Amino acid sequence: MASQGVNVLRYSALVAGLVYGVYRQSSLNSTAKRAEIEHEYARKERLIEQAKAEWKKKTMPQESKPQASGLITNFEDPKFDLEAFLKAKAESS
Template sequence: MATTQGVNVLRYSALVAGLVYGVYHQSSITSAAKRAEAQHEYARQERLIEQAKAEWKKKTTPKDAQSSGVITDPEDSRFDLEAYLKLKAGEN
């Protein structure tokens, strides 16, 4: 009878240990999947931000600067007189 009790203790101990390991393993798999999904979402948002910045820059850049790269509007704060004069000298 003593051996039967010892075997039952070992069986139930193994069962409990297996259940604990299963719960731990499942939680680690779930957390890894959530981390990967969060990284994927962050990368997608970075791409959207870069696209928005590029579109905004294309939208706000004056038409003159888009074709030659030089801002020809003297009222613009980024106006460069030297670059403008070189552009006009090259056209002649």
Template sequence: MVFSTQTVNVLRYTALGAGVFYGFTHQRKLSAQAKVRQAQNEYNHKEALIMQAKAEWAKKNAPKSVGPDGLITDPNDPRFDMEAFLLQLAADDKKASL
């Protein structure tokens, strides 16, 4: 099987053209994936910063639910004890009237 020089050249340049075309399309695909990944990472970073800022703001502006003597004064807290709270108010009222 001996090919003529022209046939070899046609096959050689066809392979070269196919390789260049494949390289070009593969590079475009990889670049598009990298851009999507970068945009997703940037979005995740911003989302994490927002969540952190919300947590800090909530911590800073949280109402004080525990009094100076350790009594929970927030009625929305599940550990709130109405009887202990009323007894504390009565004791404070007694101290104030003396």
């Protein structure tokens, strides 16, 4: 038969293993839950950005929308050509 010291050691190791297992499982669950929350937040951010882009495209004034002729009407665009813009405005008037 095993002595009392060996039995105490066995049961102590068993309890320590159970405590560690519970701690490890809870940390894994919290990490997975945090990752799921971050993933959902990123998905919502993408949806919001898409909605903003669609709203901006929908509500953009007609004269600032790009024409089929390729004329750039955005003054802050580096490719903006003032002369071509003025000629187009003169023709449309």
